[in-house]
Amino acid sequence: MAESNKNERMEKIVSLCKRRGFVFQSSEIYGGLNGLWDYGPLGIELKRNIKNAWWADMVTSHNERIQPEGAPRSFQMTGIESSIIMHPRVWKTSGHYDLFHDLMVDCRESKRRYRYDHIKGAWVEHGEQKVFVSCITDGDAKEEITRRALQHFKLKAKYADQLTWHSEVVDLTTVPETDQVLAPDAKELGTLTEPREFNLMFETHIGAMQSDDSKAFLRPETAQGMFVNFRNVVDSSRVKVPFGIAQQGKSFRNEITPRNFTFRTREFEQMEMEFFCHPSESREWYQFWRDRRFKWYVDLGISEERLILRDHEEAELAHYSVGTADVEYAFPFCEEGEYGELEGIAHRGDFDLRSHMEGKLVREGNELVVETDGDGKPKYPGSGKDLTYHDEEAKERFVPHVIEPAAGADRTVLAFICDAFDEEEITNEKGKTETRTVMRFHPRIAPVKVGVFPLLKNKPELVAKAMEVRAMLQPYMTVFYDETGAIGRRYRRQDEVGTPFGVTIDFDTIGENGEENKDTVTLRERDSMEQRRVKIDDLLNLLLKEIM
RNA sequence: GCGGGUGUAGUUCAAUGGUAGAACGGAAGCCUUCCAAGCUUCAUGUGAGGGUUCGAUUCCCUUCACCCGCUCCA
Numbered sequence: 101m102a103e104s105n106k107n108e109r110m111e112k113i114v115s116l117c118k119r120r121g122f123v124f125q126s127s128e129i130y131g132g133l134n135g136l137w138d139y140g141p142l143g144i145e146l147k148r149n150i151k152n153a154w155w156a157d158m159v160t161s162h163n164e165r166i167q168p169e170g171a172p173r174s175f176q177m178t179g180i181e182s183s184i185i186m187h188p189r190v191w192k193t194s195g196h197y198d199l200f201h202d203l204m205v206d207c208r209e210s211k212r213r214y215r216y217d218h219i220k221g222a223w224v225e226h227g228e229q230k231v232f233v234s235c236i237t238d239g240d241a242k243e244e245i246t247r248r249a250l251q252h253f254k255l256k257a258k259y260a261d262q263l264t265w266h267s268e269v270v271d272l273t274t275v276p277e278t279d280q281v282l283a284p285d286a287k288e289l290g291t292l293t294e295p296r297e298f299n300l301m302f303e304t305h306i307g308a309m310q311s312d313d314s315k316a317f318l319r320p321e322t323a324q325g326m327f328v329n330f331r332n333v334v335d336s337s338r339v340k341v342p343f344g345i346a347q348q349g350k351s352f353r354n355e356i357t358p359r360n361f362t363f364r365t366r367e368f369e370q371m372e373m374e375f376f377c378h379p380s381e382s383r384e385w386y387q388f389w390r391d392r393r394f395k396w397y398v399d400l401g402i403s404e405e406r407l408i409l410r411d412h413e414e415a416e417l418a419h420y421s422v423g424t425a426d427v428e429y430a431f432p433f434c435e436e437g438e439y440g441e442l443e444g445i446a447h448r449g450d451f452d453l454r455s456h457m458e459g460k461l462v463r464e465g466n467e468l469v470v471e472t473d474g475d476g477k478p479k480y481p482g483s484g485k486d487l488t489y490h491d492e493e494a495k496e497r498f499v500p501h502v503i504e505p506a507a508g509a510d511r512t513v514l515a516f517i518c519d520a521f522d523e524e525e526i527t528n529e530k531g532k533t534e535t536r537t538v539m540r541f542h543p544r545i546a547p548v549k550v551g552v553f554p555l556l557k558n559k560p561e562l563v564a565k566a567m568e569v570r571a572m573l574q575p576y577m578t579v580f581y582d583e584t585g586a587i588g589r590r591y592r593r594q595d596e597v598g599t600p601f602g603v604t605i606d607f608d609t610i611g612e613n614g615e616e617n618k619d620t621v622t623l624r625e626r627d628s629m630e631q632r633r634v635k636i637d638d639l640l641n642l643l644l645k646e647i648m
Numbered sequence: 649g650c651g652g653g654u655g656u657a658g659u660u661c662a663a664u665g666g667u668a669g670a671a672c673g674g675a676a677g678c679c680u681u682c683c684a685a686g687c688u689u690c691a692u693g694u695g696a697g698g699g700u701u702c703g704a705u706u707c708c709c710u711u712c713a714c715c716c717g718c719u720c721c722a
Contacts, residue, residue: 107715114714119659119673125713131695132713199722206649206719213649213719298649300722321722356649356720364721441721526683534684555681584675588683595683604682622682629683 109432113521114361116537120597122146122517123362135358135366137510142597145547145578147369147513150400151348153544154371154507155179157396158346170391172384175375176343178333182325184350185304185316190324192480193460194452200300200320200353205272206293207283216295217273219284221245223266226253231289232281234272241269252282302352302366318352323504325349326374327452330487341489341500342377342385348509360433362510363440369509374502376489379450382501383422386447390425393445393505397427397512401542402519406430408439422447427507429515442515443507450499453487457499516545520598539598540627543647549577550643551594555606557583566605569621569636576640577647591624600626601643608633 117123121140125132139147162177191197203216220241221234231252235244249263250256275281279290286292302318305311319325326345333345348371358364377385394409412424424446428439451468455461459478462471471479490497520539527533543549552570554562563583573579580599582590591602602624608617620633623642634642 111715115659128695128713130712134713194722196722202720204649204720215720296649298720300720353721357718359715359721361714444722536684553682556679558679559681586680586683586685588685590684591682592684602682607681624682631682 107433109521110361110518112523113432113518116521116539116596117143117361117517135355135364137362137365142547143513146516146541146545147509149545149547150513150516151369151371151509153400154396154509155346155348158344158371158373168388168392171388172381173342175377176339177346177373178337178339178343179346180326180329180333181347181349182322182329184319184352185306186319186324186328188316189480189483190328190456191301191317191320193455193482194324194327195455195460196301196320196324197317197480198460202298202300203295204298205278205295207286207291214284217271219272220269221272221275221281222269224249225264225266226255226262229253230266230280232272232275234281234284236284245269248282252287298356300354300356302354320353321351321506322347322349322370322372323374323452323506326372327456327502328483330374330376330453331485334489341491342375342381344373344375346371346373348372360431360440362514363431363433365510368511370506371509371512372504372506374452374504376500376502378491379498379501382447382449382503385501385503386423386445389503389505390445393443393507394427397429397442397515400516400545401540402429402515406519410439422449429519431515432518440511440515441508442511443505445503445505448502448504450501452502453499454482456482457485457487458482516541536592536595538595538626541598541600543600546598546600546647547578548580548594548597548599549647550601550603551580551582551590551599553581553587553590553602553604554583555587555604561610562605562607565609569603569605569639572636573640573643576644591629595626598626600646602626603639609636 114123117140120142122143124138124140126136126138127133159177159179164174164176167174188197204213205216205219206213214236218236219234220236221232222242222245224231224233224245226249231249233245233249233252235241235248237244246260246263250260253263255262272281278292278294281292282289283291301320304316304318305314306316307314325347329345333339349369350367351370352367355364355366358366375385375389390409394407397407398404406429408428408430410426410428412426424444426441427443427445428441430438431440434440449468451461454468459470459482460480461468463469473479487499488497489500517539520541522538522540524536524538525533526536539546541547550573552566552573554566556562566581566583570579570581580594582593584590587604594602602622604622604624606622607613609619609621611618617633619636621636621639622631623634623639624631
């Protein structure tokens, strides 16, 4: 039951998005394209409002002289926009090239797919047969292999000592032929395919002639644009550490399984910020951004009971990270108690700047060291440029540490859409219950701020006055003018797209019922459906206060 | 990428081997003094390609997309 309700709600949301012009399938008239979506007229307004709210919060409305609550000190904020195609070495040095090129093997029997380097196993012999028994457990591999080997040789558990082990637990990558391999979920031997390459980065070529030398990648994240421009920003904009560089823009990942509407897509927009600070203050800054980013969603009206701030377990942390927290939302397509990630706030240490100086880094014990090839040279050398920061007051030179809040813009849009969607049971005058669909967007992100309606369209005085009001408001906000259908119908239309306010011009407005209410209008509020009379002269200020 | 399911109007759904319907929505008009009112008129569809057939939206094949489960998810 919960299952069908869960899907039903998501289906209604998807249907509304299509019907009212929030989200369309990409290239729909040609049958659509997997994992790609377009924003419609209302969708783009919503998305732009959300992006603008983020940009304002991060960059334009930041005051570098004021120390925000919870911040170790005051700080500066800047923005950039870097290119989508960057030097291919950026991705080798950053680790994405290796990370996003996975070798995968399929099991013909279990129909499962595994990362080639995730499968472990051991050569085990019994009778005349020697088999590579594999598994993908996180726990005790030896125990799991013993269990599966016993099963394979049809032995009872007490005869474990009859197994002859010919190797320690090793990676499947050490096994040249797979015909004597017992796949992790198979009963037969030799069911694994040859390893095949999966490339999560979109490839393209620079220049009209294609060759291996011309190969380039569409960025899988915007973050590297900030790291490689760190020096430029420091040199050009008089910023001092601590400061942040923000960027919004498209990224591309060739996901194996795009799923869940616009939640996981192959082309997506990110809102990322790299905050550079002194290593000694980095933990405090991490806490600050972690809490501040969570609050941003709440301030924009997302329901707090569906939003969580989840700290990663140590084992879950990326190899360079000292701490990471996710802002996650309980989407309708999530199982009970599960959430979808909107944003990750990561303490990245000096990993990124050091990588771009020295070369691709790997963890060795507790140290990050430059990964080397067979000859002891860096596998992927860095730029060799000095990306340290010199603090003139403290007379100190250091590699800044980085705090990175990285949000998915499209996921955030989807979360706000899902959160705003509401079906309200109301009883009309005839005592009949009907359903009112309302998108309860926060006024600041609502695609349309106000609807302007003449009560009747066949009364020229009403229409003329309504056009006046519209013209007055339009320079300051998105206004939707509508004169067709009964007034109630027009209200409901706007409810469904989340317009927070409706303004109706009636006979009082044009002075037909005396001077007292002349030049006043009805202001109708979306959520409560309450109406009050306000002076046209007060309207703009009143609305601006609500939508800013 | 595997398995299962689904593709009919903008949306939600009917129907059919022989001219594809409804409701809601949309447009136009009349009417209408504040919460999807009424009346009249109109527009719009079988995901794509191929096959079988006199004739295919229906049967078959391929493909594409969406949903569910696996897998994947820096």
